[in-house]
Amino acid sequence: MRQISYATAANEAMLEEMRRDPKTIYLATDAPGPLVKEFGTKRVLGTPITEATFTGMAIGAAGSGYRPIVNWSMVTFSFVAMDQIVNQASKIHYMFGGQAKFPIVFRASVGGGRQLAAQHSQSPYSMFMNLAGLKMILPSTPYDMKGLLKSAIRDDNPVISFESSRLMGLRGEIPDEEYIVPLGKADIKREGSDVTVVALAWMVHEALAAAETLQQEGLSIEVIDPRTLVPMDVETIRASVRKTGRLVVADEAGPTASAAAEICALVTEDPATFRALKAPVKRVCALQVPIPYSPQLESYVFPDREKIMAGVRAVLQ
Amino acid sequence: MSLTAQQQLAMLRTRQTIRRFEERASDEFQAGHIYGVVHCYIGQEAVAVGICSALRREDQIISTHRGHGHCIAKGADLKRMMAELYGRATGYCKGKGGSMHIADFGIGMLGANGIVAGGIPIITGAGLAAQLDGKGRVAVSFFGDGASSAGSFHESLNIAALWKLPVIYVCENNSYGVNMPASDAVSVKDVAERGTAYGMPGIVVDGNDVLAVYEAAEAAVRRARAGAGPTLLECKTYRWRNHTEIKGIPDSRPAEELAVWKEKDPIARLVTQLKTQRLLTDEDWTEMDAAILQEIEQSVAFARESPFPPLETALEDVFAN
Ligand SMILES: Cc1ncc(C[n+]2csc(CCOP(=O)(O)OP(=O)(O)O)c2C)c(N)n1
Numbered sequence: 258m259r260q261i262s263y264a265t266a267a268n269e270a271m272l273e274e275m276r277r278d279p280k281t282i283y284l285a286t287d288a289p290g291p292l293v294k295e296f297g298t299k300r301v302l303g304t305p306i307t308e309a310t311f312t313g314m315a316i317g318a319a320g321s322g323y324r325p326i327v328n329w330s331m332v333t334f335s336f337v338a339m340d341q342i343v344n345q346a347s348k349i350h351y352m353f354g355g356q357a358k359f360p361i362v363f364r365a366s367v368g369g370g371r372q373l374a375a376q377h378s379q380s381p382y383s384m385f386m387n388l389a390g391l392k393m394i395l396p397s398t399p400y401d402m403k404g405l406l407k408s409a410i411r412d413d414n415p416v417i418s419f420e421s422s423r424l425m426g427l428r429g430e431i432p433d434e435e436y437i438v439p440l441g442k443a444d445i446k447r448e449g450s451d452v453t454v455v456a457l458a459w460m461v462h463e464a465l466a467a468a469e470t471l472q473q474e475g476l477s478i479e480v481i482d483p484r485t486l487v488p489m490d491v492e493t494i495r496a497s498v499r500k501t502g503r504l505v506v507a508d509e510a511g512p513t514a515s516a517a518a519e520i521c522a523l524v525t526e527d528p529a530t531f532r533a534l535k536a537p538v539k540r541v542c543a544l545q546v547p548i549p550y551s552p553q554l555e556s557y558v559f560p561d562r563e564k565i566m567a568g569v570r571a572v573l574q
Numbered sequence: 575m576s577l578t579a580q581q582q583l584a585m586l587r588t589r590q591t592i593r594r595f596e597e598r599a600s601d602e603f604q605a606g607h608i609y610g611v612v613h614c615y616i617g618q619e620a621v622a623v624g625i626c627s628a629l630r631r632e633d634q635i636i637s638t639h640r641g642h643g644h645c646i647a648k649g650a651d652l653k654r655m656m657a658e659l660y661g662r663a664t665g666y667c668k669g670k671g672g673s674m675h676i677a678d679f680g681i682g683m684l685g686a687n688g689i690v691a692g693g694i695p696i697i698t699g700a701g702l703a704a705q706l707d708g709k710g711r712v713a714v715s716f717f718g719d720g721a722s723s724a725g726s727f728h729e730s731l732n733i734a735a736l737w738k739l740p741v742i743y744v745c746e747n748n749s750y751g752v753n754m755p756a757s758d759a760v761s762v763k764d765v766a767e768r769g770t771a772y773g774m775p776g777i778v779v780d781g782n783d784v785l786a787v788y789e790a791a792e793a794a795v796r797r798a799r800a801g802a803g804p805t806l807l808e809c810k811t812y813r814w815r816n817h818t819e820i821k822g823i824p825d826s827r828p829a830e831e832l833a834v835w836k837e838k839d840p841i842a843r844l845v846t847q848l849k850t851q852r853l854l855t856d857e858d859w860t861e862m863d864a865a866i867l868q869e870i871e872q873s874v875a876f877a878r879e880s881p882f883p884p885l886e887t888a889l890e891d892v893f894a895n
Contacts, residue, residue, distance in 0.1 A: 282706070299706060305736070310729035313695025314702055317713075320684055321703035340726070344689045345696065353685055354667035355891035391891050400635040404834065413894040 258430040266399035266431060267364070267420065268292075270406035271326060273435070275300065276325060281410060284311045285328035313339035314362070316346055319359040319415075326410060332365035332419065333377055337491040346415045347390035352381060358413045362406070367395075368459055368509050372555055375547035380458075380510035382419050386487055386519065392416040392440060393486045397461035399429035401484055404438025419486075421458040421509075443490035445497070449479035452503040452569050455494055456480055456519050460507040460541075460560065467565040478569065486516055491523045495530045502535035505568040507560055512542035541568040577785065579853045583862075585627055586786055586848065589619040589841050591866050592643040595652060598870050599642065599659055599673075600819045607878075608659045610672050615643035617782075617814035620840035622647035624787025624809075625714060630797050634682040634700045635714040639674050640813075642685030644716050648683045650676070657875035662880035669883040670891070686791050690751075691717060694743070696728040701741035701804070712740045712798040720751025722765045731772040731806065740798035742791065743769075743806045746781060748813045750883035753826045754808035769806030781809030781842040811840075 259268070266292070275281045275296055283292055288303035304311040309331060315325035324553055329335045335342060341364075350359055369378030385391055394416050396402040401422070409416040447468055456464035461482045468478035483489055486551050497502050504524055506517040517540045525531050525538060541560045549555055577585075596614045603612045615622070626647035637644040645655060650666070658665025666676050677685035684700060687693040694715050701713035712745075721727055734741045745765045749756050762768060765850050769776025775797075779790045784791065787809055794805035812835035816825040820865055848854035 293863070302702075302737075305729070305732060307729035307733060308735060309726050310695040310698065313692075313726065313730075314699030314733070317684065317696035317699025318706075319699075319702045320679065321700045321707075323703050323706065325699075340689055340692055341695060345687075345692060349685070350894055351891045352667060352675045353670045353679075354665070354670050355681040355894065356667070356677065358894045392893070470634070492732075 258432060260428050261399050261431050262425065263396070263399045263402050263420070263427045264425040264428070266403035270403045270410070274407055274410040275292065280322060281324045281326065282318065283326045283328070284315055287328070298389055308334050309341055312341040312455045313345060315361045316341065316349060316359060319361045320357045324410065325357060326362045326364065330366065331377055332367050332379055332381060335363065335365055342385070343388060347388040350414070351390055359415055360413045361415045362409045363415065363417045365417060365419055366425075367419045368423050369548045369559060370420040370423040372550055372552055374550040378544055378548035380419075380508070382486055383510065383519065385417055385516045386516060387514075390415070391487060392492065393419060394440065394484065395419045395458050395486055396484060397421070397424065397458050397482050399427065400431055401438055401444065403431060404436055405440065405484060407437045408440050411425045411437070416440070419458070423459045438440070438484065440485045441488040441490055441534070442485065443477065443481055443483045443493040445493070446482050447480040449477035449501070451477045451501055452505060453479045453481060453494070453497040453501045454505045454507060454565060454569065456482060456507040457509065457516060462558070463562040464507050464565050467562040467569065470562070471566060471569060478570070483520070489519070489523065489551040494520060495524055495527050498524050498530050499533040502533050503572040504534070504538040505540070505541055505565065505572055507541040507565050507566070507568070509540060509543055509559060511545040512540045513545050515542060517542050536572040536574070539568045539572050541565050577788070582844070582848060582853065585623050585788075586841070586844050586854070587862055587866065588623045588647055589784065589844070590863060591652070591869070592619045592622065592646045593841060594863075595646060595655070595865050595873075596642055598874065600815070602659070602874065603819045608673070609661060610674070610711070612659070612673050613640040613817065613821040613862045614815040614819060615640050615815070615865070616839070617835065618746055618748055619643055620784040620787055621744065621781045621811055622716070624784045625716075625742070625744055625791045627788050628791035629712070629714065632682060633712045633714065634684055634697065634702070635716065636684045636697035637686040637716050638693065638718060638721070639686065639688055640718070641674070641676060641893070645649055645676050645678065645683055645686070649681045650678050650683060652869060652873040656879045658878040660877035660880070661882065662877055663667045663883040663887070664876070664880040668887060674884060687701040691721040691726045693717070694721065694730045695726050696739055698734055698739060701734060701739035702737070702850070704740050705737070710799040714742045714743060714744060715746050716746060719747040719749065719756040719760060719765055721747060721755065722768060723759055730772065731769065731804070734804040738801060738803035740801070742794045742798060743804060745806065745808045746811055747808055748811050750827060752785045752817045753824070753841040762804050764808055766806055766808040774804045776807055777805045777808065779807055779809045781811030782838045782843065784840060784844055
């Protein structure tokens with residue numbers, strides 16, 4: 258097993274998939290040196306700063322037989338391309354009656370923790386989840402990043418890869434041999450019997466830390482990482498809640514109409530799971546504000562292991 | 575001009591097919607058999623026909639909300655088009671798209687679009703694919719004068735010129751975007767000037783003269799296939815109908831203006847030319863029109879006989895498997 262970073266895992270996934278399929282191309286305002294060196298400027302295209310247009314170009318290239326990877330860099334910049342994402346990419350397969358495939362990966366970093374303030378610290382995945390027609394992954398470890406991104410590149414649909422900027426430097430083990438992580442399969446990051454914590458991206462690590470502390474108090478916490486937001490592995494989550502009877506959902510985005518809200522709804526609307534609940538479900542999310550700059554304000558706004566522990570205690574009351 | 579009599583007659587036939595199809599679509603819309611909205615292309619037929627006559631089957635086009643003419647000129651099947659307007663399972667999009675989303679990827683028609691300028695980046699990407707394939711394919715974007723002020727038009731022209739993509743940007747300047755005169759929305763005299771700003775030829779064509787459009791398209795296609803990059807063609811034309819076929823929406827365009835343009839009817843003009851050259855007789859023309867009307871009739875019959883899509887298909891095709 259090798260140790261590599263979350264960012265390197267993404268690069269390895271792209272390199273391997275571009276080697277595997279010559280139809281895979283890359284478009285971004287920044288063409289990474291190693292990719293250009295190996296695949297040349299025909300397949301690795303450094304674009305002008307035109308998110309609306311290179312996002313649309315990926316749709317046209319995908320509909321013409323290519324498999325573009327578009328790197329928006331920060332999710333922030335994807336908003337400039339909203340027409341192409343919302344009106345075109347998410348609907349084009351459906352509204353044309355399924356006659357063409359649009360295999361595209363959009364890479365976007367999300368989250369805060371670096372004092373980049375409101376525009377550059379966002380986790381708007383639920384905005385995109387609300388559209389039918391886009392798949393989306395949200396890896397929390399280098400292993401998941403590499404395996405999920407490879408699956409995303411091989412998928413025949415537009416897939417957004419939300420990548421936590423806090424985790425870019427995180428190192429973790431990766432097998433030497435080739436592997437993929439299928440889309441739509443949650444991962445039980447830690448088994449437990451008292452409370453289920455469904456945690457997203459960076460919060461997976463905070464939840465694991467919280468679970469460690471709580472174990473010293475005799476509490477057994479199960480930590481589930483959905484890994485793929487669309488499609489969501491609701492069965493694994495429901496089964497865990499049926500076992501523990503308690504649910505806390507932890508996420509770096511605000512709670513309103515969020516992925517966390519969706520997970521709560523998927524759990525509570527299932528009669529068997531609802532009947533197994535011993536307490537109301539709990540969301541541990543960012544405060545519902547644009548993310549502020551000043552470090553104290555910023556960390557006050559985000560959830561962390563302390564807030565997860567408080568959430569766990571709340572559902573145990 | 576090296577077009578054969580046969581080619582010119584084929585162009586006439588396609589143009590008349592577009593007109594008859596839309597007249598019928600409008601009637602069917604008024605009768606409540608077609609839903610949503612229908613935007614007619616009547617008066618502009620020479621543009622779609624002139625451009626598409628210079629293309630091969632594998633060349634790709636993308637269209638707008640006013641897309642029937644582009645579909646027909648690229649070779650789309652009238653039956654499947656009419657069935658789509660009728661919302662039937664046999665339509666191009668299985669009844670999920672309607673007038674504004676007809677596509678046929680099999681003939682390189684990458685779709686009509688409900689968003690002004692929305693298709694321009696997409697066809698620019700198809701142009702990138704064509705360049706990567708290296709087989710001399712070209713990609714053509716149709717759009718209006720209104721779209722030529724949208725950001726994605728400008729971004730796309732910049733990239734296409736920079737990368738020498740084999741794309742032809744065809745602005746159909748019908749003088750209005752809904753009721754907004756192009757002169758109040760476009761900062762330059764001719765949209766074509768905008769091509770120069772991005773480093774590509776910007777060419778003004780009489781959009782009601784199919785031969786002029788064809789010739790300009792031919793030159794642009796040759797340029798694109800040779801790897802010399804994109805062209806912006808501005809075809810000056812006029813739409814005879816109101817923005818949509820929905821009744822009760824005011825049309826603020828002066829009536830005299832329409833009268834002047836009707837004098838320049840792109841179809842009547844070619845008919846006269848062909849008659850003068852003795853390539854077409856009155857009987858030929860009557861016969862051609864009758865045959866077209868019959869074909870339209872068959873498309874309506876096909877649409878009417880086709881079933882509505884089963885309800886469970888509403889859940890299909892969200893994702894490709
Ligand atoms: C982005 C966007 N804004 C507004 C509209 C509403 N709309 C539909 S067609 C149209 C006018 C388009 O004018 P033009 O591009 O010149 O095309 P034409 O209708 O003349 O063929 C407008 C404003 C739209 N569909 N998309």
